Amino acid sequence: MKIRASRISDSILIAVSGEEPDPAHQNISRSRRLLKLIAAFFSLFKLLLTRYRRPEFGSLRRDVWCLDEREYFESFQQKDPDDSARGQGGASQQEQRSQRGKGKGKQTARLEPIGDLGYSGSTFFTTPNGKYLIKSLPRRFEYKFFTRDLLDPYVNHMRAHPHSLLVRITDVVHAPHPTLGGLLGVAPTHHIIMENLLYGRDAEGGRFSNKWETYDLKPNDYFFPERDIADGRLAPKSVKDKLVDEFHDHVRVSAANKRELLRLLEADTQLLADHNAIDYSLFLVRYPGPRASTDDGADDAVPDNVPFVDSDASPWRTGLVDADGKWTYRVVVLDFFWARHTFRAWALTSLVKSFNKVAHKGPMSITANPADYRQRFLKMIQDIVVEV
Template sequence: MGRRQRLISTSILGAIFKTKSTKDAEKAPGLLARLLAFFAVFQLALSRYREQLFKKLRSDVWQIEEEEYSESFRSPSRGKRTDLIAIGDLGYSGSVFFTTPNGKFLIKSLPRQFEQSFFRQRLLDPYVEHMELNPASLLVRITDLLYSPTATLGATIGVTPSHHLVMENILYGKSECARDDQKKWETYDLKPNDYFYPERDIAGGKLAPQSVKDRLIDEFPDKVRVSVDQKEELVAQLLRDTKILNEANAVDYSLFLVRYPASTASVDNGEVPVPPGKGSPWRSGVVSSDKKWIYRVIMIDFFWARDALQAMAMTGLVKSFNLLKWGRDHGPMSITTSSDEYRSRFLRMVDNLVEVEDSAGRPAGEVRSPHLQGSA
């Protein structure tokens, strides 16, 4: 881990393990504290945003033991320095990713201000209410929001993110398997592929490295094969989940699909561990109807509002790009389309992705889920 990542990791751990009395938590930092905090570049003084609210989600709704949660951020080796584990490289948005030492939770930074404000001001309360009513929701479980309560130089010049989300890690269990089995795990970040993605297409795709562009939209080269009941359960839950996103005017979210061979086993007890907390079939793992694969599914990246200033500005960019392409229309962008239209295409993508079999074990063909008739 580089110096920058190590200092960001230290900031995150400092917020997780910091203890404050209620009185201290409500007291605004003084002028001297603000001045000292402002000149921080990489190691920011982070705090937990609405700490009690997220604790209630963890404990009451998702049934994640608080001690288990805290211990996830500690090193399993006594006396060894506690560090988060940096994973991957920077995404197109500049996000930084870590996992906890035991791999149960994922930490993702939110470097873009409009995503931070959208989640805090418009989506968080509906998200909490939805989770309380739907504990099996497939929206990714966000267990903490860490933020810098004061302005900092590092965040101002864009070298250090001021907000970090702590989330469930749907890939938990992979590292417990034999090395050869780990290589067989597959992940897909799925969005409707009939949209125009300027990050990939504008200026010949020179706005981002190829490794990042390759992850903008994935294509699943197969079908998710399950029973009729399992498909109905998935579609019904996604209808409920996308409804609150639609009401918040969110677009550009993804279906994150994981699959690994059904024969995969952990090296310790033979069973692949599932993500912590109260389980649900599509989160813990659904066995394919041909018994070859196990699928896990969640929804991620629901932080872009259709009416954000950036989205409206990009609409003009698309029109300009279409003009430069001699009138060739590349269609709407995922970040500038209406939330109704995005939801409709997203659910149609899922409906086409999942294949059910008839009583003889043969593909039942294109059977549109009755949940989607007139609903999307």
């Protein structure tokens, strides 16, 4: 639905590019405030969104990750066709706000919708320059867990471990008041903004985008009903394809690079286990490295200067060339919004235990013990990444 996507896009853009509240405008009459809330309630798609705990996320961007704040906000504005592949052009944040004020709040920018992915029913957008990914969190238990239980530990962890490989969430936008669209489920009320690990794939007009590979990796020795009941005959292929990716290769790196990867992931997964997070995944991206042209031909070689977002980051996040020079890898830990102690996970755990009294299939990834899930997750990494 193009109309729905454009309305959601406008809501997010207005929230991100909106100015800090002006104390002088806090004295509006109660009647005007009430009318505004009533109008917002009857919105279906274009919800009144605001940025959640913006000081903390602003501090992470500026002080921890060392992202360019001006570049960040310019990422949400329409990119000039003459801008470079690194997306540093465009109007300033102040000019964007001025244009919004003149056009009754109309936005000239549009986020790029990239469809619904996975089981959660989330919708995804990218910024016009492709640097950031916006994901909706339509399931209440997910955003409640992140905002109420995990956000403070996440912020503290990032400050203590600035090179952490947990996905960098740069903002959360949400509807602070009930809306008809949110109650009916036709528009998501919570969105997270995070780095886009695929930034750079469209360099040189997307000429090399078909050479990029992506894998959403979880321990695959858990019980997956769609795959493991009746040999998967009860579920369509489209469903089974979204279960868990398999990486039929090895990441060949030096011993030092493997130690660094495991050091970071051990700290990250310990944080998640300590707060009962399970079912997270390793998002692995790879594209041909500088020596891949010896096999594929010089004319098809991926350019050496594949762009990435400038920040203080580990090479595992921005692009690490393997020991053979054949591939460049990027990795982050994604989707740590499912908590073992939530009611839904507890109910499913009870259901699976009852089922296993007969079937003996074992735990699911969404009912696993957090410590066990962490152990299997790290073993998966140990098996995939090899020293040379």
